Amino acid sequence: MKKNLISLAVAASVLGGAAVQAGQYVNPDNTGEVLLFPFYNADNGNSTNMHIANTTGVAKALKIRFVEYKNSDEVLDFNLYLSPYDHFAFGVIKDPNGTGAAITTRDNSCTVPALGSKNSPFDGTQTENADGSTTRTQPFVNYQILDDVDSSIERSLTGHVEVIEMGVLTNVGTAATTQWADFAKHGATGVPANCAGIVAGWTADAFAADDGVTAPSGGLYGIGYHIDVAAATAFGFEATAIDNFTAEGEEQHTDPGRTRPSLADGDRYATIHTGRTTATLNTNGTSSGFVQYVEILAPNGPQAVSALLMTSSITNDVMVNSAIGGMTDWVVTFPTKRVHVDGTTAIAPFTETWTGPTTESPACEVVAITQYDREEQTFVPVVSNDLQFSPLPPAATPADPAKVCNEVAVIAMGAAGTASALNVTTGLTNLASTYSEGWQRMAFANTMEVGGATMTGLPVIGFGAYKLNNGAMSYGHTAEHKRVSNNVLSD
Numbered sequence: 475m476k477k478n479l480i481s482l483a484v485a486a487s488v489l490g491g492a493a494v495q496a497g498q499y500v501n502p503d504n505t506g507e508v509l510l511f512p513f514y515n516a517d518n519g520n521s522t523n524m525h526i527a528n529t530t531g532v533a534k535a536l537k538i539r540f541v542e543y544k545n546s547d548e549v550l551d552f553n554l555y556l557s558p559y560d561h562f563a564f565g566v567i568k569d570p571n572g573t574g575a576a577i578t579t580r581d582n583s584c585t586v587p588a589l590g591s592k593n594s595p596f597d598g599t600q601t602e603n604a605d606g607s608t609t610r611t612q613p614f615v616n617y618q619i620l621d622d623v624d625s626s627i628e629r630s631l632t633g634h635v636e637v638i639e640m641g642v643l644t645n646v647g648t649a650a651t652t653q654w655a656d657f658a659k660h661g662a663t664g665v666p667a668n669c670a671g672i673v674a675g676w677t678a679d680a681f682a683a684d685d686g687v688t689a690p691s692g693g694l695y696g697i698g699y700h701i702d703v704a705a706a707t708a709f710g711f712e713a714t715a716i717d718n719f720t721a722e723g724e725e726q727h728t729d730p731g732r733t734r735p736s737l738a739d740g741d742r743y744a745t746i747h748t749g750r751t752t753a754t755l756n757t758n759g760t761s762s763g764f765v766q767y768v769e770i771l772a773p774n775g776p777q778a779v780s781a782l783l784m785t786s787s788i789t790n791d792v793m794v795n796s797a798i799g800g801m802t803d804w805v806v807t808f809p810t811k812r813v814h815v816d817g818t819t820a821i822a823p824f825t826e827t828w829t830g831p832t833t834e835s836p837a838c839e840v841v842a843i844t845q846y847d848r849e850e851q852t853f854v855p856v857v858s859n860d861l862q863f864s865p866l867p868p869a870a871t872p873a874d875p876a877k878v879c880n881e882v883a884v885i886a887m888g889a890a891g892t893a894s895a896l897n898v899t900t901g902l903t904n905l906a907s908t909y910s911e912g913w914q915r916m917a918f919a920n921t922m923e924v925g926g927a928t929m930t931g932l933p934v935i936g937f938g939a940y941k942l943n944n945g946a947m948s949y950g951h952t953a954e955h956k957r958v959s960n961n962v963l964s965d
Contacts (some may be wrong), residue, residue, distance in 0.1 A: 480896035497769050498718045500782050501692075502912035505529060506715035508740070509696040511632055512807040512935045513711065513882060514566040516575040517900045519703045522566045526637055526682070528556040530693035532815055533643040533658040536729050537735060539636040540566070540577070540614060542629040543882035543901040544831050545622075546812035549630040550577065553730045555584040555643065555658045555672055569613040571599075574627030576613040584658055586676060586730045624831035627795065630898040634807050634882050637713070638735050639694060641687035641725030651678075654686040661897035669688070672923025687727040687732025690720050700939070702897040704823060707950040709939045716740075716765050716782060736811055737779045744778040747925065747959040768963060770925025776813040777821075781924050783809065783933035786824070786960035787917040790938035794887050795910040801895035802887040804955075805936040806916070811837070811881045823920035838879040839932060842917040847909035876905075878916075883937055887914075888930040895950070930960040 493544040514522040517700040528534055539551040554562060564579035579589060580603070587593060590600035590610030598612040614630040646652040654675065657668040666672075675681050696713030719740045720726060745767055772778035793800045814824040815837045829836045845853045878885075880901050886894045894902055907914075918932040935955075942949045 481948050487761075494955075498716055498741045498743050498778060498782065499745035499778040501717040501804050502716045503692055504712055504715045505695045506717035507639040507690045507692045507694065507719040508716035508737075508850045509637035509694055509713035510716070510809050510935060511637070511696055511698050511713045512809075512937065513634055513805045513884075514575075514698070515632045515700060515896065515898045515900065516566050516568045517631040518897050519598065520701060520897055521703065522698055522700045523545060524555070524564055524566070524635065524696065524698040526556070526562045526694060526696050528560045528694060530691055531558045532691060533557055533655045534690070534694075535637075535640040535643055535687060536694075537638045537640055537728070539638070539733075539736070540630070541633050541636065542619070542791070543632040543634075543814065543880050544624075544629055545619075545811075545837070546634070546881045547618040549575070549616065549618070549633065550612065550731055551733060552589070553586040553640075555586070555666070555669070557583070557658050557660045557666065560660065568631065570611065572613055572627065574616070576611050578611040580607045580608060580609050582660070582665045584672055586673055588669075593724070594929050600828050623829050628900065629831075632882055632884070632898065634809060636737065636809070637694065637696060638719070638726075638737075639690040639692070640735060641689060644686050646686040652686060673779065681727060681729070687725045688950050689723050690718050700896055702950070703895065705948040707941060707948040708872040708948040709952045711937050714935045716779070716781075717918065730877055732902065737808055738775045738813055740778055740836075741774040742772045742774055742775060743769055743779050744781045744925070746781050746784070746929070746961060748961050748963060770927050772924050776810055777922070777924050780810045780814070780823070780933040781927070781929060783935060784922065784929045784930035784931045784959065784961070785918065785934050785957045787915050787958045788934060788936070788955035789913060789915045789958075790955050791912075791940065792887050792907055792909065792914045793940055794907050799941070799948070800910070801893060801941040803895040803898075803939040804885040804887070804916075804940065806878055806883040806934060807936045808881050808932060808934055812934050823922035823929070825920065836879070838877040839918070839920065841878050842874045842919065843876050843905070844915045844917075845908055847912040851909070853908040895939045926963060928962040
């Protein structure tokens with residue numbers, strides 16, 4: 475039975491092994507029921523390739539959702555049915571026939587609808603290749619942003635990706651038309667046995683009572699790599715994995731034309747990091763001190779996911795040494811921001827509402843940035859508001875605090891106009907870097923009260939992207955942001 479808050483007196487911290495998890499939690503082993511890819515980009519000739527793997531011996535039904543960078547509005551989603559041990563590979567590219575992004579794949583895994591379909595108003599293409607494979611391309615759409623000031627499809631060129639397991643496929647009865655698990659399995663040719671049968675399950679309303687689908691079982695992982703074609707450089711990254719996302723024993727198998735399930739539909743119970751020190755193992759076998767992980771009960775699904783991802787600060791390297799062609803981008807993504815800001819009043823921990831994509835970049839959040847060089851010297855790229863004699867010289871006038879506005883922010887280290895390591899322009903901002911090599915902290919002072927915990931920070935994921943050039947070759951690598959939790963728990 476789940477509890478509202480695990481007592482701090484309970485020695486449930488990680489002591490020589492993993493703690494027993496009850497509510498949803500971020501899986502440090504990078505497998506789970508939900509995968510959050512922090513970034514995709516398809517401008518400037520770039521592409522982003524992604525892989526979703528099912529490491530289990532059962533067939534699964536997944537919802538795949540692409541969301542744009544400004545307000546996490548959907549630009550495409552569909553159902554994906556994975557065979558046991560299946561691997562779905564796809565790319566996000568610029569639409570060959572338009573100005574937005576598109577998904578493209580040669581993968582045979584069953585999708586509903588079929589990617590590349592020309593079922594108006596969705597206008598995809600299918601191309602038969604010389605090796606017998608089929609390239610399926612499905613452009614993204616701007617239907618969710620038509621009422622915005624900026625309703626351009628170009629907003630879809632950058633964003634992030636949600637993958638949500640809806641349930642495990644099973645065979646129902648003995649009827650040849652309801653063997654859903656068998657339909658998804660790939661045969662010797664690498665093609666699902668009967669994808670058309672799964673499609674028929676929806677058109678004939680055979681899935682209406684959720685027959686043939688049981689609760690999710692996890693075991694998904696995701697990797698991606700962003701390719702700068704012009705520089706022949708790739709940047710790899712991993713998806714954040716959330717396990718136990720769906721409430722125990724439930725499934726959420728929805729038809730392809732619905733935008734559910736979403737991150738709002740997860741279990742209200744969440745296992746969070748306390749930010750406390752590890753409990754101490756005493757000689758008599760007992761433990762003392764603080765626990766590292768506790769389970770809370772959030773008022774709703776979105777706040778449960780936000781609680782999982784709450785971070786008081788992120789840190790990572792900065793390397794912009796021109797002698798080696800060094801460039802650094804930070805990708806900073808707020809996967810749950812939309813549900814907190816898309817209303818008349820912002821919901822904590824966010825403080826500003828989304829009012830439309832104006833030049834002022836709505837729904838911004840103040841951040842505190844500190845830079846460190848390799849010799850322990852520090853610089854704060856925001857002028858402090860300390861008391862001083864007056865009148866102040868113009869250069870000493872207190873500056874506006876640093877803010878991050880987009881839900882997927884790509885921050886290039888360097889003055890305005892500095893090249894991006896990822897070679898992106900959509901959603902790009904610049905941050906002056908005082909030091910050519912060192913590291914940086916971005917801190918968030920926002921707070922959120924949830925489930926008996928006062929949490930400081932913002933729900934954030936992302937990575938640093940680093941590019942080097944030796945004149946003949948370019949090299950790219952990434953490093954996930956290092957996170958700090960700062961949560962105060964009730965007794």
